[in-house]
Amino acid sequence: MEKQDFVVYLSQNPEQFDSQEQEQDGAPGVLVENKSFQTKTFFPEETISASGLSQLLVATHQGRNVEHITRVTGYFSKVSGWNKGKVAELIDRHRTPVS
Secondary structure, three states, X not given: OXXXXXXXXXXXXXXXXXXXXXXXXXXXXXXXXXXXXXXXXXXXXXXXXXXXXXXXXHHOOOOOOOOOEEEXXXXXXXXXXXXXXXXXXXXXXXXXXXX
C-alpha cells in the first residue's frame, strides 16, 4: 500500500483515527491513534508499503480487540452479552489446569 493512500484513508475516518506523519528513530512514517482502542502505533514507510490496509488497521488494535467466549451448560456464548452478576460468577470460578 502507498503511504499517501494510507494517510488519506485515516483522514477520511476522523471519528476512529488520528494520524500524523513524523520520524521515529530516523525512520519516516505515520503515527496512528486508534480512538476506539485508545492505542498509538507508529508505522514506518517500509511497513506501510509491505502491508495491506486491513493488516495495518488490525495492527492498531494492539491485541485489545478480543472477544471472550465461554461454555456454560453445553452452550458457547460471548461474555460481552452477559449481565454483571454472571460476569462476576465467571471471575470467581475456580480454574483447574488440565494435564
